[in-house]
Amino acid sequence: MSQQRWSEACERNRAPILAVLQRHLHDRRRVLEIGSGTGQHASYFAAGLPHLHWQASDHPDHLPGIAERLAEAALPNLPAPWPLQAVLSPHPGLAPLPTPRPTFDAVFTANTLHIMSWAHVQALFAGLPAVMADDARLCIYGPFNHHGAYSSDSNRQFDAWLKARDPEAGIRDAEAVDALAAAQGLQLIDEVAMPANNRLRVWRRG
Template identity: 40%
Template structure:
């Protein structure tokens, strides 16, 4: 069915812990650019509960129909129509946002895409804006759990260019585009939300 909404059980499990972080960090009204909106479940949930924010979902073109099905069904005035954005090839000129959110995306991209992603953040994030990344991360090259080690092995078997990213590597990219690290929020299932701010 064209209007069938895709469903990911993990989104239902993690949406409330992530929402509590966003409530603490995305305090002021503004536009949120979500990179890699996936099914669209997060976009709808966060837009519904953070009415002071305007939420812009983005993803690869093949995922847009499913995201649009969720967005259209929600009838939320602060939820924009999903837009195509491929971080590997994106031209970020003209994109502006007060906040950026991305869940479970950087570990499924190749490193060149991650680099371009952070370059794009440097182009589009407003001064004082914040970027929030949710997912599993390594620290000093070490896994935070055995389950994350197994997940990383599965990712690399699926695509050897993907994998759980080291915080230090991401922070280096962030600092190179004018971002400062603010906070690490440990969340359930060995995931975290990492917050950077634009200087």
């Protein structure tokens, strides 16, 4: 029985995201995707960015379905997914990291920050220096608030739904995320408005 999951949102947002990634990742070589979910983004972006080695990763429970989808894609730049997640112990960061630990000149994650607790968002950023090369890019897609204000009524309703499901989830404030990024040597270089009141935000390390 297939273990693949499906996201209609991934199908809707993948082309606009790819257009931005093609601009920012044209000179990159190795990308780590954190929280690959269904694997739909990984297979689509690896096809659209054939010069990139696209490394998908997620919680171990999600890997069988992701691996199945990536195997169907059969792309030479799309290896098997890694088990990887933001952890709080024994110290905040990303784990488990393979040995020897590779470095990436880009990191991508989509629709993850608002479903994680804030402590896990902090852990994700704390773990980035361990996987990012100097001058690496960080690309994050999803909904953001600015100065505590919702960008739309639909995002306000979505945030209420998230918090009802998990009180520790919720749409993150862009300025708070920028502070986490700055603490890891990352500077915001672009923010692109995307469909459905989302944003694609890009930082540069160094």
